[in-house]
Amino acid sequence: MFMSLKEQLLADLKEAMKQKDTILKDTIQMVRAGILQIEKDKKIELDDDGVIEVVAKELKKCGDVLPDYEKSGRQDLIDELNKKVGILKSYLPAQLTIEEVKVIVTGAVAEVNASSMRDMGKVMSLVSPKVKGRADGKTVSDIVKQVLSGK
Numbered sequence: 001m002f003m004s005l006k007e008q009l010l011a012d013l014k015e016a017m018k019q020k021d022t023i024l025k026d027t028i029q030m031v032r033a034g035i036l037q038i039e040k041d042k043k044i045e046l047d048d049d050g051v052i053e054v055v056a057k058e059l060k061k062c063g064d065v066l067p068d069y070e071k072s073g074r075q076d077l078i079d080e081l082n083k084k085v086g087i088l089k090s091y092l093p094a095q096l097t098i099e100e101v102k103v104i105v106t107g108a109v110a111e112v113n114a115s116s117m118r119d120m121g122k123v124m125s126l127v128s129p130k131v132k133g134r135a136d137g138k139t140v141s142d143i144v145k146q147v148l149s150g151k
Contacts, residue, residue: 034054053133055092109148114148120144
C-alpha cells in the first residue's frame with residue numbers, strides 16, 4: 001500500500017521517538033510544523049507536491065546557514081546539519097542531474113523560440129513545473145542563463 005508523504009513523516013516521527021534519535025525527530029517535527037502552518041494559513045490540505053515544497057524549503061534553509069557554521073568553525077553543528085540534509089533529501093524525489101536539467105532547458109528554449117536573455121522568464125515558467133522539487137532553482141536559473149547566452 002502506498003503511503004502519502006505526510007503519513008510517511010508521521011510514521012518516521014514515531015520511529016525516531018522510539019529510537020530516541022533526536023536529530024531525526026527534530027527534523028521531521030520542523031517539516032511537519034511547516035506543513036501545518038501552510039495548511040492553517042491557506043485553509044487547504046497539502047498533497048505530496050505541497051509537502052515536497054515544504055521539504056525543499058527546509059533544505060534550502062540548511063544550505064543558507066552552512067556558511068555561518070563553517071565560518072564559526074562549529075564542526076558539531078556542521079555534522080548535525082549534514083545529517084538533517086540527508087534526512088530531508090530522503091523525502092524528496094530523485095534529483096535531476098545537471099545534464100538532465102540542460103535537456104529540459106534546451107527543449108523549453110526551442111519550444112518558446114527563446115533567443116536572448118529577455119526570454120528568460122518565458123523559459124523559466126516552462127521549465128519550473130517540470131523540475132519542481134527535483135532541481136534547485138538557482139541551478140536551473142544558471143543553466144537557463146548559460147543556454148540563452150550560447151555558452
